[in-house]
Amino acid sequence: MARMISREGRSLLVQQGMPRRPLGDLYHSWLAAPWRRILAAVLLLYLGLNALFACAYLLSGGIENAREGFFSDAFFFSVQTLATIGYGRMSPVSLGAQVLVTIESFCGLTGLALVSGLVFAKFARPTARVLWSEVAVVAKQDGVTSLMFRVANTRGNQVVEARLRVGMLRFETTAEGERVRRMHDLPLVRAESMVFALSWMAIHPIVPGSKLYGETPESLRASNAEIFCSLTGLDETFSQTIHSRHSYSVDEILWGKRFVDIMVTLPDGRAAIDYTRFHETKPAPLG
Structure with a gap:
């Protein structure tokens, strides 16, 4: 079955039976639209x-x-x-033209105010500019898978009071034999960071009580499981809450792999992070 959440964390479900309201939420559509579409619409x-x-x-x-x-x-x-330019070469002389000029100048002033406000809001x-690893891995960490x-x-800049939540979406069968889609939380070793400035390794121990305990790639694929991640925090520049989402399908979870170290030491002794190796993995024991 196809994934229900995109890698960017957006829903891929097709809504059927919902009434269409193309003009019912223009403000949200404006803010969510890409700039090229906004500029094309204004033009x-x-x-x-x-x-x-x-x-x-x-x-x-x-x-x-x-x-x-x-x-x-x-x-x-x-x-x-x-645009209320008025070079003076052409001017209205009839009553009809004067009325049209009045209406158009009002439309121009109102339209300029509306577009300026909407552009400023956007x-x-x-x-958030958050980089997620292309894959998730399953391996031993501190002696625990x-x-x-x-x-x-x-x-x-820095993201203060950052919080990371991880969940698993999968199909399950109820006691009545009904196949339903459920979300399960996957607790992290460290789910909060006072200052999120560099990189963060999210770790969920697969211990008794974890929804991943006893699972295999085959069982997760059979239940069409997906790992859903959500990061929120306070941007220090804007003093506003930002968020970023991501998801991993079963095929994007590598078993028996771990990430390579990205901390390096520069010739002058300073510490640095090598983001060119951010997505690289290496073999690691599972048990």
Whole structure:
């Protein structure tokens, strides 16, 4: 069965039967959309609005120094009016044109205020730059078989009061014979960090009581298990909460492997982290 959560932690489930409301949550859609889509939407709206008013000016007439029937003159007069530029060469002289100019200038002022506010909200929205290891590993750690993965803060600042939670999603069969999807917490050796500035090795001991105890790659694959990770913390620069999510499928969990050491010493004696080896693993005993 296909995975239900993407590697970035987003749901891959297809919603069926839910009413579609394309205009019901525009603000959320704006904040979640990529910048290229935002810029394309603003540009299309700007050109479309000017084209609409240009057609209205052509129908109403009354634009001094504009050539009759020339769409380009009407379009560029609309651009000047919408942006309240007003070079003075072309101007409205009829009542209909004056009304259109009034409406368009109002649309321009309102639209500029709205777009400015939305762009600022998107700029001000804090985002996390967190690097997750491409795979998780299962190997001995301090004498205990453990599930491990790496996470690092790739931004130069610090994330204070960082908290990491790990869970496992899998299918199970109830006593009534019903197949259900359940989430189980996987406690970590260290689930909180006062200052998350460099890298963090998340370790879940696979001991009696753990939902991974006694599991094998085959049994996890049969239950379509996925490991879901969530990191939250307070960004010191914005003083706002940031979050990052990730998931590992069964095929992205390597058994009998451990991560290589990424701490190195520079020639001048300073300690450094070699992120080029962040995802590298090496063989390790399981038991």
